[in-house]
Amino acid sequence: MSSPSDQLDFYMSHRTALVDYSTPIVGCRAQAEDVVQEAWLRFSRTLEEEKAIAQPAGYLYRIVRNLSLDVSRRSTLENRVPDAAEYLDELASPQPSPEHEALYVDELRVLQEALARLPARTREAFRLHRLEGQTFQQIAVQLGISVSLAHQLVRDALTYCAEQLDDD
Structure with missing residues (x-):
C-alpha cells in the first residue's frame, strides 16, 4: 500500500x-x-x-x-x-419518617425510664462515659472508684438499657 x-x-x-x-x-x-x-x-x-x-x-x-x-x-x-x-433521587431524606420519629421518641422514653431506675452511681458513670465522652480512668477519679468498677458500672447500665429496649 x-x-x-x-x-x-x-x-x-x-x-x-x-x-x-x-x-x-x-x-x-x-x-x-x-x-x-x-x-x-x-x-x-x-x-x-x-x-x-x-x-x-x-x-x-x-x-x-x-x-x-x-x-x-x-x-x-x-x-x-x-x-x-x-x-x-436515590438518597434517603435526612429527615426521619413520621414512623421512625415516633419509634425514636418511644425508645427515648424507655431509655429515660430505665436510666431513672438505675442506682445513682451507675447512672452517673453511664452519663459521664456515654454522654460526656469521659474515659473510664476519668470516671474512676471523679467518682472515687477503681477503673474496673467504672467499666463495670457502665457495662451494667448498657446491659440494663438494652434489656429494657428488648422487652418493649
Missing part, C-alpha cells in the same frame, strides 16, 4: 466488514462507525511512520477490536454510575 489511493481502496474494501465486526462489541452501529473511523486514522498514521505492515487487514481488525472494547468498557462504566439527578 504505497499510494494514498491504494490505502483508500483498502479502507473502502474493508470498511463495511469492520463496522459489522465492531457493532456487536459496542452495541450500536453509529458508535461502530466512529470506532472504524478512529481505527483508520490510527492505521494510516502507522502506515506513514512504518513503511510496511506484514498483515495490514489483521492489524486494522486488531485496532478496531481494541477500540471497540475500550468504548464498550467506557459505556459500561458510564451506565454503572448514575448521573447526579438520579443519584440525588
Whole structure:
C-alpha cells in the first residue's frame, strides 16, 4: 500500500466488514462507525511512520477490536454510575419518617425510664462515659472508684438499657 489511493481502496474494501465486526462489541452501529473511523486514522498514521505492515487487514481488525472494547468498557462504566439527578433521587431524606420519629421518641422514653431506675452511681458513670465522652480512668477519679468498677458500672447500665429496649 504505497499510494494514498491504494490505502483508500483498502479502507473502502474493508470498511463495511469492520463496522459489522465492531457493532456487536459496542452495541450500536453509529458508535461502530466512529470506532472504524478512529481505527483508520490510527492505521494510516502507522502506515506513514512504518513503511510496511506484514498483515495490514489483521492489524486494522486488531485496532478496531481494541477500540471497540475500550468504548464498550467506557459505556459500561458510564451506565454503572448514575448521573447526579438520579443519584440525588436515590438518597434517603435526612429527615426521619413520621414512623421512625415516633419509634425514636418511644425508645427515648424507655431509655429515660430505665436510666431513672438505675442506682445513682451507675447512672452517673453511664452519663459521664456515654454522654460526656469521659474515659473510664476519668470516671474512676471523679467518682472515687477503681477503673474496673467504672467499666463495670457502665457495662451494667448498657446491659440494663438494652434489656429494657428488648422487652418493649
